[in-house]
Amino acid sequence: MVDPAGLRAAVDAAVVHLKSRQHADGWWKGELATNVTMDAEDMLLRHVLDIVVPADQERSARWIRSQQNADGSWADFPGGPGTLSTTVEAWVALRLAGDPEDAAHMVAAAEWVRGHGGLERARVFTHMWLSLVGLWKWDDCPTLPPEMMFLPSWAPLNIYNWGCWARQTIVPLTIVSAKRPVVPVSFDAEPLRTHARPERFGPLWSIAGIFQRLDVGVRLFGKLPANPLRKLAMRQAAEWILARQEADGGWGGIQPPWVYSVLALWQMGYSLDHPAIKAALAGLDTFFVEVPDGPEGPMRWLEACQSPVWDTGLSLAALLESGVAPDDPAVLKAADWLLAEQVTADGDWQVQRPDLPSAGWSFEFQNDVYPDTDDTAEMILALRGVDHPDKARLRAALDAAITWTAGMQSKDGGWGAFDADNGHELATKLPFCDFGNVIDPPSADVTAHVVEMLAVEGRADSTECRRGVAWLLAHQEADGSWFGRWGANHLYGTGAAVPALVEAGLPTDHAAIRAAVAWLEEHQNADGGWGEDLRSYHDKAWVGRGASTPSQTAWALLALLAAGEDGPQGSNLVVERGIGYLLDTQRPDGGWDEELYTGTGFPGYFYIGYEMYRQVFPMWALGRYARRRGLS
Known part of the structure; x- marks a missing residue:
């Protein structure tokens, strides 16, 4: 059984560590290894x-x-x-x-x-x-x-x-x-x-x-x-x-x-x-x-890329999930930096959506041409929890971003990252295209993040959200998991899809949720954590299998918590063992180590080690678990 005092101490240490890494201007940026x-x-x-x-x-x-x-x-x-x-x-x-x-x-x-x-x-x-x-x-x-x-x-x-x-x-x-x-x-x-x-x-x-x-x-x-x-x-x-x-x-x-x-x-x-x-x-x-x-x-x-917007949005969400006050100076500084990073310039995405006003967020310090729906959904989810002194400014930014993100939905009901309706398979057949993904069709992880955002914003009954839910249900794998396009791999996709579907109104006893829970339980490692080797993208024998990592363990726990699997204190040993893994592997300074890559650029070809993943996601999972235990 998880010790409440130890849990709270771990969350507090993680908060202190994350705050210590914030730049004076309000942003976070970890190294991005390839x-x-x-x-x-x-x-x-x-x-x-x-x-x-x-x-x-x-x-x-x-x-x-x-x-x-x-x-x-x-x-x-x-x-x-x-x-x-x-x-x-x-x-x-x-x-x-x-x-x-x-x-x-x-x-x-x-x-x-x-x-x-x-x-x-x-x-x-x-x-x-x-x-x-x-x-x-x-x-x-x-x-x-x-x-x-x-x-x-x-x-x-x-x-x-x-x-x-x-x-x-x-x-x-x-x-x-x-x-x-x-x-x-x-x-x-x-x-x-x-x-x-x-x-x-x-x-x-x-x-x-x-x-x-x-x-x-x-x-x-x-x-x-x-x-x-x-x-x-x-x-x-x-x-x-x-x-x-x-x-x-x-x-x-x-x-x-x-x-x-x-x-x-x-x-x-x-x-x-x-x-x-x-x-x-x-x-x-x-x-x-x-x-x-x-x-x-x-x-x-x-670095192949730099990810300050992504890292800052995730860090802000993890702080708020861990009980940091919504008007804490670190929170407000991050919010102000993110608000200034909102993209209002024109971009290539307008070829498919010419009448849609620009209002998304991109991944990097400087990228006004290619905002993406994934970053934007996560920025909305983070910023909406901030008690900003200029509430009208914050609300206007969020409303504009929601409109932009909803408007980027593809015809099949899902969301790609950068463009709508960008699934033209013919391009993949050219002799030049032997290096992986050259198109941007909807993916489960991006669609899930957008669905979750719409539902949290009170739009679960909107046409866009309902179509997104239908897309996710139609794209669940036969084993109960979801494929992860931008993170490794089925643990990432499942960790995104389950919270989104539950937030959108799917009951926790729905067959899709139960199948996902069963898949997660089946793939827990002996040490209590979860891991999935990147070889799972081209070798199905690796799906859900690999050495435990803090970030992938956190994704599994966030899905299980959304599905209601924590139950009364200590009643679910799968969740308790997962929380125990994160507590046992936390460093004295409040951070975690993670040498393995858990991010994806091109499935099967190009992978990413996000330094911040090992910090924000374990903290997020522990913080959410602590809140559900009334310890925030």
């Missing part, structure tokens, strides 16, 4: 642009070396298996930094690459980066014709059929793949090659096979002498890029479009002294995390 492709590609970018700073390059190289697996490979997440493209890019980056190919760690990496298909089987993005430095042929890369800029928004494969992250990447790559620049390196990639024959095209009658053959024709067209139409297309692409550059110099606040936009503008004749490129490179430099005490000396690694 994999070494960020660092490898940054090193390649600086080589191509001839802006290498040797000391910086060596600090990045030390980081890459420190992340190598014992078998010679590099993984996409801690504890995960090696990944071919990640290992190829790491090997090339280290050769760029001067590591000899006969060094033991380089030999091991090359052997691993050859044993897993070789350079020939790496992903398209890897082949493009290697083409930039002469280690692969542009002729062997899929083409992205700039002329696609002329396709109207109603036409198949127009740029707005792609998810915003893919759209922002593809537009600059149309310029890069048309210009096909090469800045050679002083070494070759022979140790990585198997000389295997290219994979055969798909059947002629298949969509993939048709696109593969069309790609050959498009490639031949691209070799014709430059014509006025292509020049106009590239100029239009460059103008599109410049129109979407953010105040911090980046694009969408994420690495891929940022670096490809720099390369595209450079290829269009913009000098490195041009204000757009200067701002981009200066902004990118702010994404480095310095590690002063690495095993070989100082290191640095590059």
Whole structure:
């Protein structure tokens, strides 16, 4: 049985710890870790642009070396298996930094690459980066014709059929793949090659096979002498890029479009002294995390993105859930910062919703073009609990945000993150698209967050909320869980869906809720916690299985508490053991450790370690449990 005094002390310690991490301006931001492709590609970018700073390059190289697996490979997440493209890019980056190919760690990496298909089987993005430095042929890369800029928004494969992250990447790559620049390196990639024959095209009658053959024709067209139409297309692409550059110099606040936009503008004749490129490179430099005490000396690694809005909204909600007063200075400071971050500018989402007034929140410090429904729903849920001195201002901001979020509902009743009705599967069939998610269809976790927000705001009976509930019920997995698009994985989806459905009026004895509860109980670990390995995205044997983590345990507990599973004091051993796990793993300073990644960028391909998840979600779960025990 959980000791009430110990529980309250744990919550109080977590509150003190979280408050101590708040910035003077009111926000929180944890580190956002991914994999070494960020660092490898940054090193390649600086080589191509001839802006290498040797000391910086060596600090990045030390980081890459420190992340190598014992078998010679590099993984996409801690504890995960090696990944071919990640290992190829790491090997090339280290050769760029001067590591000899006969060094033991380089030999091991090359052997691993050859044993897993070789350079020939790496992903398209890897082949493009290697083409930039002469280690692969542009002729062997899929083409992205700039002329696609002329396709109207109603036409198949127009740029707005792609998810915003893919759209922002593809537009600059149309310029890069048309210009096909090469800045050679002083070494070759022979140790990585198997000389295997290219994979055969798909059947002629298949969509993939048709696109593969069309790609050959498009490639031949691209070799014709430059014509006025292509020049106009590239100029239009460059103008599109410049129109979407953010105040911090980046694009969408994420690495891929940022670096490809720099390369595209450079290829269009913009000098490195041009204000757009200067701002981009200066902004990118702010994404480095310095590690002063690495095993070989100082290191640095590059964040793929930064998440202050997300982190601040979650931190604010966790504080309020833990009994912090709604007019506490830390709460008010966070609320004021978030209110100032509300996006009122136009964005690409208006292609599908042209008459919808902008009022959402985005993920990053500077991203006015791509607010998202997930951040916005969570900001509303957090801010509505604040006792703000300017109540009219707060209410107006929330009402506008609710209208925007509800208006972003897709036709099928669910919500995607950045766009409405962005589920055009045809885009995924192009030869270019071998790196995961390139579209933004509705997902269970985002839909659940919006449904919960609407219900808490008294709109459970609205058409939008009822359709969202129906979408969630229709997308429950056969085992009772929900798939997690933006978090790992079924624990995240289920942890979002159950509280939303209950808040929206579904009784706790509903079959969908009981099935979810049974699934959670079945997947509790022996230590009382929950964990799900990221391999569950492509290997169903891992669904609901993995080493316990504080954040995933908290998601499971939030679902169980919403389903009424705490019951009378100590009556539910599953919940009690879960709470016990969080209490037992809390550090003396009130925080938690979590080395494993529990965030998702592209399921099956790209994963995220959110530093703040290990703090806010356990605190949230303990705080909610304490409130239900009357201890707040």
